[in-house]
Amino acid sequence: MKPVAFASIGECMIELSAGNGADWRMGFAGDTFNTAWYVRAILPDAKRVAYVTGLGDDPFSDKMRDFFLRAGVETDRIRTIAGRRPGLYAITLDKAERSFTYWRGESAARCLADNASWLRRATSGAGVLYLSGITLAILTPPARQRLMKALAAARRAGATIAFDPNYRPVLWPSKKAAGEAIEAAFAISDIALPTLSDAEALFGKSFWRIADGLAQSGSELVVKNGEEPALVFWDGRQSEVPPLEAKRLVDTTGAGDSFSGAYLAGRIMRLDPLRAARLGHAVAAEVVGVHGALAKIDGAKLLQAAASPAERK
Numbered sequence: 001m002k003p004v005a006f007a008s009i010g011e012c013m014i015e016l017s018a019g020n021g022a023d024w025r026m027g028f029a030g031d032t033f034n035t036a037w038y039v040r041a042i043l044p045d046a047k048r049v050a051y052v053t054g055l056g057d058d059p060f061s062d063k064m065r066d067f068f069l070r071a072g073v074e075t076d077r078i079r080t081i082a083g084r085r086p087g088l089y090a091i092t093l094d095k096a097e098r099s100f101t102y103w104r105g106e107s108a109a110r111c112l113a114d115n116a117s118w119l120r121r122a123t124s125g126a127g128v129l130y131l132s133g134i135t136l137a138i139l140t141p142p143a144r145q146r147l148m149k150a151l152a153a154a155r156r157a158g159a160t161i162a163f164d165p166n167y168r169p170v171l172w173p174s175k176k177a178a179g180e181a182i183e184a185a186f187a188i189s190d191i192a193l194p195t196l197s198d199a200e201a202l203f204g205k206s207f208w209r210i211a212d213g214l215a216q217s218g219s220e221l222v223v224k225n226g227e228e229p230a231l232v233f234w235d236g237r238q239s240e241v242p243p244l245e246a247k248r249l250v251d252t253t254g255a256g257d258s259f260s261g262a263y264l265a266g267r268i269m270r271l272d273p274l275r276a277a278r279l280g281h282a283v284a285a286e287v288v289g290v291h292g293a294l295a296k297i298d299g300a301k302l303l304q305a306a307a308s309p310a311e312r313k
Helices: 031-042 059-070 116-122 133-137 141-156 175-187 196-217 255-268 273-287 299-305
Strands: 004-009 013-018 024-029 049-055 078-080 088-094 097-103 126-132 160-164 220-223 230-234 237-241
Touching: 004 031, 004 255, 024 031, 024 059, 031 049, 031 126, 031 133, 031 255, 031 273, 031 299, 049 059, 059 078, 116 141, 126 133, 126 141, 126 255, 133 141, 133 175, 141 160, 141 175, 160 255, 175 196, 196 220, 196 230, 220 273, 230 273, 237 273, 255 273, 255 299, 273 299
Parallel strands: 004 049, 004 126, 013 088, 049 078, 126 160
Antiparallel strands: 013 024, 088 097, 220 230, 230 237
């Protein structure tokens, strides 16, 4: 497996989004792949981006691999699981707000951490390894532990671990199970990217105790908060970074993932955390103006938009 600047770990699914009348559009998306898409859109071509997942041996898995490659996301860290196939979800919209219906029981991604030796190889040689709470939720407890061990080993070898809790209650057997798994992931993370509403739904006000512990331990923490400023904690400092106003609001699907992808791409490019957060907001403001989770963006233009007034001079 080739060394990469960024590898995202999780589940990409077949996406059905409502079109005109009874027509539906088919695409591919999922929180961790969405993030990889935006990292790829912003990083220079020389910095490789990969996706770590399980796919089946069916035609839809083949189409998904081809889609990854066309997007510039490398596929040599994908495990093929015979007899499995990708999960599927459908998006319905009420104005710009979306709701989801899922079919993911036979998803090959649920088996991505079943083989420990393959997993160690798939998580090695990456500058940044990214996962979400959904990555954790789709795995069995033993597979989750294998993934955590592989990530800890990669971190000891020099990788930066980035984590978005992305709490989805329906995927967990209990709030307690989710809280324990997500706190364990926080503990090995160098960069944490929680959304405030998700974090408070899971942890309540005790989230701020966890956040303080992360900041005190030296982790970089970026708390996303929708239309409110993001809170950035790094190097003993705390700042608010206000969002950019979107030119139009069509669909909020993928907005948080796009912020995370842009932020991480910025940090890989050695932007400071505040400018990386401004880049995250700039990309998210573009994404909410189109249908679906994956928008075509001009990374160079948005990097300039994220610069402070002094930096633009």
